[in-house]
Amino acid sequence: MDALIDLDDPSDWPDALPHMRELDQLLRCPVCKEYFTTAMVTASCGHTFCSLCVRRCLTQETKCPSCRAPLTESELNPNRLIDSAVYTFKSGRPQLLAELRNAAKPSLSAAHGDTRKSPGEIGPKRRRIGTRSVGMADRSDVSSENTKTTSMVDLTISDVEQMITSDMCMTNSDDDRGVRLAPQTQDAGRESNSDDSDFMPGESSHTPRPRPAAGTQACVPCPNCQEPVRQARINWHLDRCLAGKSTKEPTPAPARKQAGPAMLLQPASSATKCALPRPTKLAYSLLSESKLRRTLKDLGIPTKGDKQQMQARHVEWINMYMANADSMTPVSHRSLLRRLAAWEESLVRPPENSKPALETENDVAEHAAKYADSFTALVAQAGTARAKPAKDAPDPDPLPASL
């Protein structure tokens, strides 16, 4: 709970920077109020939400949560630029806020030190991002010396996406297995049929980006056979070289469809080894409980509970599964199953409810006692005002039993 209180929000920015507040707000999902996670844009009205958020909303009502225009899940498209913008903004946020706090503090040393520091601060930070991203993306790369010199000015969206991918690989301990698998499997899949020298692990489903020529053509000696190999091909070369296979590079194949924009719409679910079958929507009312249970079993998700619980679980599983497929960094299905379990648990067991609920009851009782004569007076007053209808008319709008 303590960690939750520390949630960041746009108000972290000082009043003097309304534009930063606004930008911070704009990068947040209007449904969950957090930074976008796998942003999806609606085809018809152009609103953007987290994939999971909007899918959950659409389960309930097939309308855009923002403008209520009719909307279905097939009209959702990934908005990768937002994902990249969120990533970059989130990475720079703490530093920028720290700088702002420092600047606001008029200390003795600051007058001298900060003027020299602030322009310099940007340099090392950028360089650090650069080396980190390259280091991670090419973790399996034997030599990446040349790439390291790539100027950060040349950063493209794909670079950032790559950073996201590689960063997630390192930090997302909960789901690391699935993520780590992803680039490798994709890598292996591509190797066999393409000669995309620009390909880097993690750079999936995006259009080829222009890269500075310096890094691409540079050759490095293979640590095994000492042959000069194009640096971008060193992994491929090493795999074959160590396996004793021919290291001749295949002739460039015509560009294949995997880099096309259509790929953006394809789920990246191939990333996972222990892939569970893709769930499809069901007409629950037409399914018997046992049939639904069998379907859940076939999908690999828990089958406990009654039909209603299974139905709710199945609906949430579809949403989670699809949102994960939309993600640039899909997690393994095992992690997804854990999330499903956590979600279900949170529904069954409301968090720390008992004590405050008691307090509330007491409060209400206290209040009722305190205002008891007010109530009677009110009733009397209302009674006198009411000429003929002696009895209260039945509620025209009976509310749910929860009240």
Place this chain on the structure above:
Amino acid sequence: MYKSGSSAALKRLVTEYKELSLNSPEGITAGPISEENFFEWEAVISGPPETPFEGGVFTANLSFPHDYPLNPPTMKFTCPMFHPNVYANGVVCISILHPPGDDPNHYECSSERWSPVQSIEKILLSVLSMIADPNDESGANVDASKMWRDNREEYDKVVHAIVRRSLGL
């Protein structure tokens, strides 16, 4: 970092609490009754000026479902209230508090109803405007509705009495 059922609800409630406590609209204060449970809130609303409710301070409880913000909270006044759109038991009947796809009254256009992009602040602002300007079509409290429509003087009198009581006079 992922969003599972109630943790998504909880995070959003915490965020909204922070937002509201930093800059709440005039005449409105709201927050969890206890920081142990963010799903039960108390709101204090001051009667809007230039209405019979002017000067009064009204308390209400907001109770959030565990799939918030997919579904709206319920709101119930915990002080005496006499208003066409508030049930005798204090429950507020206002379109923004009605879940999507469910229109028991068949009079609301869906654009007025709850959507996950709405917020607690918007609910409370709607309640403020409801207090100032009752909707006699919905008529949760039939007596209040009739009195408001047919005998405004009497209605104002009853409301003034409630205002005085809300101040503990």
